[in-house]
Amino acid sequence: MESLLFKGPWLPGIGIADVGVKGGKIVSVGKVLREEEYQRVIPGEGSALIPGLVNCHGHAAMTLFRGLADDLPLKTWLEKKIWPLEAKLTAQSVYWGSMLAMAEMIRGGTTTFADMYFFExxxxxxxxxTGMRGVLSRGIVAGPGLExxxxxxxxxxxxxxxxxxRITIQLGPHALYTCPPEVLNRVIDLAAELDLAVQIHLAETKGEVDECLALYGKSPAAVLDEAGLFHLPILAAHCVHLSPEDIEIVAxxxxxxxHNPASNLKLGSGIAPVPSLLERGVAVGLGTDGAASNNNLDMFTEMRLAALIHKGVHRDPTLIPAHQALEMxxxxxxKALSLEEVGAIREGMAADLVLVDLRGPHLAPSPSPEAAIAYAAHASDVTLVMVAGRILLEGGRLTTIDEERVIFxxxxxxKKIAG
Ligand SMILES: [Zn+2]
Structure with missing residues (x-):
């Protein structure tokens, strides 16, 4: 594998430094590294080198349904539009939908994505x-398809x-409202047997919480906790409607x-209590959710929304500063996905790295690269994407994906699914 040196980019939390990559890992982060020790030198001046973005929640193949079911509440959106379409999915359509998602994600600097779907x-x-890092789960719901x-x-x-x-498998019980405690018990047993972490949707809408309170006399977070699910390494997507007690449980x-701000806003679900979660030390990452409820897989938009909406809701501009949005x-x-080898630029970490050009007119002069990235950068400012030392995007070109074919x-x- 090629060894290469990023020469002089800005690094979050560090400033201007060189980063050396060998054997798929970051081997050196320093002031001035020796160029002759590397096969290739990539100039980083005027750019930020950030850890590859981690999309914590999504359904990649739902790119197929992009723009097909907009401006509807979650329940109607699922029952009337999405579930009937999903019933017609085939292995082939999930493959091409996933490829389309990955083309978009790589272009936007995402190197790791979590996924819960069918034909996983x-x-x-x-x-x-494509060379991406995937944290993948087969969606599980109660009913005839459970076994x-x-x-x-x-x-x-x-x-x-x-x-x-690069592939981590997790279990994907869809949500409490589709997986009652007897199903969760099966999931817990399987997770223990196979040593797997779990991803689940939690407290996405107020309706979900109200129904849960009526059925169990407790919140969804309390029911999941009592079922024992929270004793496993677990990622809960959304967490929009958490009570102070729920936040305690989660912490x-x-x-x-x-945290999936675009999806939560688009489906009118509400705004998650992210500042409270962060204050309690919860690992809150960002996710796009599926392209049918977003409608893109652009983590720069999620960063910007996460940095903006909580300021507005709480009338407090000090909440979620730029550097924290980038950390999320x-x-x-x-951390939220229980991954240890990615997410930071440090010796020994996987070389999942993204170069962001800060010289565009919408970013210059950029005295604060963090602010440029969280508030002003676009996915199109990403000039190079690397996963485990392999370059997936450079010079505007995807190196592992035939984009035209994928879109076709x-x-x-x-057409086969929706007619
Ligand atoms: Zn979802």
Whole structure:
């Protein structure tokens, strides 16, 4: 594998420094590294080198449904639009939808993505081909498909866990309202047996919480905790409607949270109590959710929204400063997903790195690169993306994806599904 040196970019929390990469890992971070020790030197002046962005929550293949079901509340959106379409998905359509998602994510500086969907082995295959890092789960819901979903989760772990050091398999019980405690018990047993972490949707809408209170007399977070789910390493997506007691539970159990501001705003779900969660030390990462509820997979937009909306809601401009938004998109996201090898630029970490050009007119003169990145940068300012030392985007070109073909095939799949 190529060894290379990033010469003189700005690094978050460090400032101007050189970064050396060998064997897929960051081997050196320093003031001036010796160029002759590397096969290639990439000039970093005028750019920021940031840890690859970690998209903590999504459903990659839902790119197929982008723009197909907009301006609807979650319940109607799911029951009337999304679930009938998903019933027609095939392995092939999930593969091409996933490829489309990865083309978009790599272009926007995302190097790691979490995913919960059907035919998840196709998303794993796509991740292996594109070079991205995937944290993948087969969605599990109660009902006639339950046994199959559990069996496929087991198979997914057997076939894909640790593939090329880039694929992590987790379990994906969809949510409490689709997985009652008896199903969660099955998930807990399987997670213990296979040593897997879990991802789940939690408290996304007020309706979900109200129904849960009526059914169990407790909040969804309290029910999940009592079921024992929070004793596993777990990421809870959304967490929009948490009571102060719920926040205590989440903090005490070390639950990771994916904050998905664009999806929560678009579906009118509300705004998660992120400042309170962060204050209690919860690892809050950022996620795009699926492209049907966003409608893009742009982590720069999520950073900007996360940095803005809580200031507005609380009328407090000191909340979620730029550097914290960037941390949420990187190191906190990695922590929320129980990943140890990514999320920071340090010796020994995987070389998942993104170069962001700060010289554009919307970013210059940029005395504060953090602010440029969190408030003003676009996905299109990303000039180089690397995962485990392999370059996936450079010079405006994706190195592992035939973009034209992917867009063509995705269109064809959508036509077959939606007519
Ligand atoms: Zn979701």
């Amino acid at each position: 082995e196709e998303t794993a295959r796509a991740a292996l081909e 199959r979903a559990l069996a496929e989760s087991r198979q997914l772990a057997r076939d894909w866990q640790g593939a090329e050091g 005490r159990r070390g639950v990771g949270v994916s 998109a990187t190191v906190l996201g990695a 095939e995705a269109r064809r799949c959508l």
